[in-house]
Structures are given as structure tokens and as C-alpha cells.
Amino acid sequence: LAPWIPVVGLEIHAQISSNSKLFSGSQVQFAAPPNSLVSFFDASLPGTLPVLNRRCVEAAVMTGLALNCSINKKSLFDRKHYFYADLPAGYQITQQRVPIAVNGSLSYTLCIDNKMSQMVTKTVRIKQIQLEQDSGKSLHDDSRCQTLVDLNRAGVGLMEVVMEPDMCCGEEAAAAVRELQLILQTLGSSQAVMAEGQLRVDANVSVHHPGEPYGVRTEVKNINSIRFLAKAVDYEIRRQIEELENGGTILNETRAFDSKLGCTVPMRDKEGKQDYRFMPEPNLPPLILYDAKSLPANMNHQQVINIDWIHERLPDLPSVKREKLVEQYGILPEHSFTLLNEDGLAEFFESVVKQTQMKPKKVIGWILNDLLSYLKQHSLTVKESPVSSFLLADLLNLLEKKEISSTVAKRVLAELWKGEGKTPLEIVKEQKLELLQDQKELEQICQAVIDGQENEVIMMVLG
């Protein structure tokens, strides 16, 4: 049987982290009373016009720069027409002709065979990033045969990041999205929390034999977590291979991932091939961005976005932070990978290192093995840890000064998890766990043991 090459591309929608919406001044907030964060423009009432939010443009430029894109100094807005109850205007304002950023790349890390020690770096090309409006939310009430519409989300700014089909399996797709999520969170351009709909991923999947053209692709939607993304992609690859090996064909369709059944199903309500009748958005002129060279002399600063100014102020990206941790603290690359993978863990580690004499190479073991495994067991985030960096550093200092043994340190840590407010020293004293340093005291104890076990001692001496 000829081998199959799976091909996976991704379309990711990231909600921009801003106070107000992309083209109106209504608030952006998760979970508010229905239709309370909606302006007349968002409801598409006649006589309203879009006004572009500066912060949204800056977020898209930051993201484009972080993903090594070329920023288009002139980009355009278009209307994409389709009918749906949560799209009151009957069209979405997007950037179809000339988006704000193009031709970038994203590097991500994979562990071979699930071994942390064997990490490999892969790259996926970023086709483009475009600014567009989010739609409202539809709540389907099947019992009453109706849909309830909440427009709070309508008009919120989105960055659509299009990743070329350079990936070949669920694991790669998941790792790429995870890295994008970390980058967006580091930049602050999006909080990228999938559970709150701030990061939505659609996967495009196809399979073909080596040397042959790409197969028909399907689009998979309704993926609600990174874990499900990997499952959905892998399922769809298997489904397509099975279908083709049984002599069937793949339809160019949209499928939804059913997380309960772990499979993809055709989506209803998709009326064949959509014709979006793209047209330029007549109410918005081109978006012009500047850099140090092209900066106009007489313009109001508030009306000017300088790409170079934004570039200079980009924070360290996760890949750079990881390298710095390895260099500064002498820890292994897989350690720094884990540190950045848990929200707040890198900061916790650095805080402990600052407050203890113990070498970072030793501290990392306590962070990754003891602290992290405890947090995972109890489903806690680093922020929710009952043991603060101060307490842990305190404990590690006792160990470093040889006042307690390593076994005792683990016992004390177990006590500290109870969060009863006791310091490590208090626990040690209470349970008399100190290592004895006094020579005389030690001799007395040894003598007492020997005295109490005369017969055994005689046996030992005789050989």
C-alpha cells in the first residue's frame, strides 16, 4: 500500500485585547448581560459608519512583526457578504485584497517520542494576518425552534492568522497553535484563551500520495481546545485515508469536530459553495502605516502609526525568553520549555532563585518535580499555589545550609502544601526534624543505641 502524506493548514482567529471594538466605541468584555455592549453601528442601524480603533491596528502590527511578517504600509478593507442572524449588516468587514501583514513564519518545538530530552524545532509559514470583525453569538434553542441572538461580540476586533499547510499531523498543529498562543499572550495583543473564545482554530486537512498533487481538503471547525485540535486533525486524517483506501472520494466540505464522540461530522446548514461577493468597503479609505523613514512631518501624532516605533518596543518573545533562561541559569532547554509552558512558572522560578543561595540547577528540580507535579495533581495554577516562592526559598535555604536533609525537605514541603501558614523553620522545630550538628550529642545517641542492643553488637564484632 502506497504511503499517505497528510497536509494540515490552519486558520486562527484571535480576539484582539482592547477596551473597545474594531469599528465602534462599545466595550469588549466576556460575559455581560445580552446586548448591553452593542452600539447602533454594531446593530447595523442605518446611518452608522465604521471608525477604526488605533489600538487594534497596533495589535495587528505587533503580531505581524513577532511572526516575521512584512507589514503592508498600505492595506485595504473589504466587505464579505453572507446571511446569518448574528451578522446584522449581512456582511463582515475584513481584509481580503491587501491584508495588514504577509509572508511570516512561526517556529515551534516538538518532543520526539514524547521524550522531553529530544526536542526538534519546526517552522510553519504564515501566509497573512488580516484585521476583521467578529460576529455576534447565536444560541440555538431547538426545543422552541428558534435562535437567540446576542450582539455583544459583534464587531469585536479579530486578527485572522493564516498558516500555510506545512504541518502533517495533530501534534504539529497543536504545538504551532500553543506557541502562537504564548506569543500573543506575551505581546498582549490577544489574551488567546480558547475556553473564552478568544482563540478559535479551523483546520484544513487533506491527504495525498508522494509525488501526486494535493488531495481534496476538508475544513474542520468547532475545535474548543488545543488537545481537541490534535484529536480532530488526526481523526480527519485517518477518516480520509480510510475513505480513499475503500475506493471512496473526499468531498470539499466543512465538518464539525464532535468532542464527545472524538470524530468529525458534516456540518448542516452549509448551502454548497459560498459566493461572498467581496467588494471594497466604501466607508473606509486605505490604512496607511509609516516607519522612521516615511514619517510625515506635519501630521498629528495620534493619527500616525510608526512600525519601527512598535518594533523597538516589542517584548522578548517566548523563544528568546527560553534561551535567556538557559544561558542565565544553566538549566536545560527542556526545563525552560516547561517553565514557559505554565503560566507564571518562570516568574516563580526566578523569584525563588533570587531568594535562595541554592544553585538554579538544583532549584529547577524542586520547581519542576515537586511544585509542578503537586499543582497538576490538584489542578491548580501557579498563581493559586498554597506555597509561595518566599516559602519555598525559605525551605531550600534550610536544605542548602544543611540544617535539614533532602528527605526531610520533602516532608516539610508536604506540610507546607496544607497552607496552614507555618514557616518551614516552624515545621522543622515542631516535628524535631533538624539534622544534628553537635558531635557530642551524636556520640551519646550512638552509644545509647549500642548499649540497648548488646547482643546484636557482639554478633557484629564477631563477624
Add this chain to the structure above:
Amino acid sequence: QKVSVEVLDHLEHLALVDFRDSEGVERLQKAIQFADQLHEVNTDGVEPMDSVLEDRWCLYLREDDVTEGNCTKELLENAREKVEEYFVAPPGNIPLPKLEERDTFLQGS
């Protein structure tokens, strides 16, 4: 050059317009003929124009402040049906009836 029935049907689906009778279709064909005159101009090497104001029209950038919203009551006044503070819509898009079942000009064409 006549517009085919398939194209008319497709347009009615996309734009939810109703060409209704032969007069409507005639009007459409005349409109297309009128627009086709654009093809008489050679536009090789010329950038498409987005606006007659060209460079003079600067896209205004708004500061990221919350200045509107909080008018649920007013917005819901427009709704024919509402449930609590939600707009009510049919369960999904109601598809245009198939060509054969429609009560308009295209049905007889």
C-alpha cells in the same frame, strides 16, 4: 447576451432580490450592458482606484476608549420578537424555495 436562468437563480439566493417578472430581468440585463462599457477602457498598468479623494482621504484612527453601548432597551425596541434581552431569529437560514417551487417569474421561464 442574455443572463441565464441559473445565474438569475444564483443571484436571487445570494442577494435575496426578487426579479419577479420579465421587466425586472430586462432591467438587470440593461444594467449589465451599461456596466460592460467599462471594458472599453484600456486599464493595463493602471492601479484600481479606491476613492475619488485618493491621497487626500486619511483614514481616521480612533482612541481605544469605551464611548457607546449600554442601550439594550432602545435596540430591542426594533425587535419583532424578543426573549429576555435576546433577539429572536429562526433556527437557521430559511433557504429560498427551489426554482420549481417559487411563485415568481423565474418559475415560468
